[in-house]
Ligand SMILES: Cc1ncc(C[n+]2csc(CCOP(=O)(O)OP(=O)(O)O)c2C)c(N)n1
Ligand code: SF4
């Protein structure tokens with residue numbers, strides 16, 4: 001079980017994201033936010049799109065944030081983050097506020113990122129704002145009751161892609177959001193998963209330290225929407241990584257680097273079978289998914305070997 | 315014309331317990347009897363395990379115009395007995411109203427423990443559901459208790475909505491309901507249960523529009539630490555320090571951030587926040603954490 005990214009010793013006891021939030025029991029998305037917040041630290045402004053993590057952290061008049069936080073609409077986290085960043089810069093230039101190197105960090109779900117917030121995000125990345133964008137990917141619109149998004153994986157049953165006699169659930173493949181971010185030629189893109197907590201915190205800290213736009217895509221299990229027991233989210237995340245379904249990698253100035261050197265991928269069925277949303281899948285569909293996963297993983301390996309970056313051993 | 319008899323019902327359950335489904339089934343049964351009825355949940359961002367509310371209005375004679383949440387109910391249903399320690403069941407209860415509780419306790423015991431003087435209807439819905447359905451889903455059993463206590467709808471008229479909703483499982487749910495009708499104990503009203511504040515239950519400290527900051531600012535950073543999410547849980551982690559090797563994994567993997575280092579360097583959960591997910595127990599490489607059922 002032990003991997004290079006686990007190990008004793010606490011990085012920081014800082015908790016900018018406090019308990020008392022109202023995420024479901026066992027929510028790995030809340031965990032992703034908590035870990036990311038530890039890495040972001042206190043010198044930041046959080047811009048949070050509508051979605052589970054906004055709703056559970058702000059039951060008015062309460063907040064789970066110890067640092068400045070602003071709620072945006074579902075679609076415009078990147079636009080608001082752009083405005084906050086530009087406003088800060090301008091105020092600093094005019095001497096209206098001291099230069100404190102405050103980082104702006106946008107948080108949004110997979111729906112808020114790969115569907116309705118995509119053009120705002122593209123604009124912000126293209127304009128080169130100095131900010132971090134974190135996509136909290138639980139592979140559906142969970143806040144409103146498990147509707148599919150373009151990040152929902154092939155075969156997953158959701159309330160708007162229900163599995164049944166005639167339907168295998170979601171019929172499209174997951175949109176490759178990190179690749180879209182990379183295509184904007186930004187300095188830093190990374191994928192992360194709270195099951196690899198140190199890796200996640202390192203990447204978020206790196207994104208915060210990167211001048212210019214940085215994009216971190218975090219996959220996190222949602223026991224409610226993925227239909228799994230509340231204690232399984234970490235196990236499932238680990239399997240998402242080890243099966244190659246969700247590889248951990250970084251792209252620094254266009255150079256790809258795989259973070260875990262998986263000599264052999266685990267069968268994707270091990271990952272799918274832990275989750276009720278895939279319960280209906282036939283062996284044929286699982287085979288089809290396996291082929292796709294292997295193919296996509298090999299593409300990444302090829303990109304990484306072109307960059308000549310070595311992955312750390314698992 | 316006599317004043318029409320409107321019955322207003324407030325359900326208290328936990329997310330995932332089926333309070334909303336119950337309210338819907340009751341409304342469908344009432345409509346089947348030719349009455350006017352409403353069913354709707356309280357709109358709030360509550361999640362699985364969190365306290366939730368649902369409402370019914372039933373009027374035998376007249377259409378119901380009001381769409382507001384029920385804050386002065388004739389009937390209050392408590393689906394989870396643990397809710398009694400965190401909310402005021404009788405809040406806004408009308409004079410002569412009934413409180414229906416899923417509990418093993420006797421009428422006297424409930425009066426003593428929770429100071430409720432209103433009319434009581436008590437049913438051990440957990441046992442009935444477990445024995446009749448094989449699962450701890452008490453919503454249909456609670457409808458039985460309500461039928462016994464109020465007669466707002468009849469056991470006959472609920473059958474069709476049950477069949478439509480549950481298909482093959484309808485029969486067992488009807489059985490659970492009928493058992494509840496039999497077994498529900500009534501404790502008549504003692505004295506005038508003073509109508510308490512009109513404050514919405516479960517939302518103590520809610521601010522009026524005059525009190526909130528302009529722009530919906532929240533000026534106390536991190537004040538959600540005042541919110542007790544610990545009462546969502548049905549099981550809690552127990553830490554065995556003899557087995558713990560201080561690896562820190564439970565600390566890092568807790569979605570609540572409620573596991574902290576003890577002064578000896580071990581780790582322990584703050585049960586004020588712990589929602590009982592069990593991640594720490596599953597991830598502990600030394601099996602030093604066990605999940606135990608919360609005592610009822
Ligand atoms: C323009 C608009 N459409 C719809 C909604 C309703 N809505 C709120 S959150 C949400 C889904 C959020 O999904 P995602 O971004 O994946 O975040 P999650 O809740 O899954 O964390 C929707 C549809 C909205 N707030 N605004
Ligand atoms: S619905 Fe899913 S993502 Fe949202 S709070 Fe619950 S577990 Fe977390």
Ligand SMILES: [Mg+2]
Nearest residue numbers: 109110138140
């Ligand atoms: Mg989502």
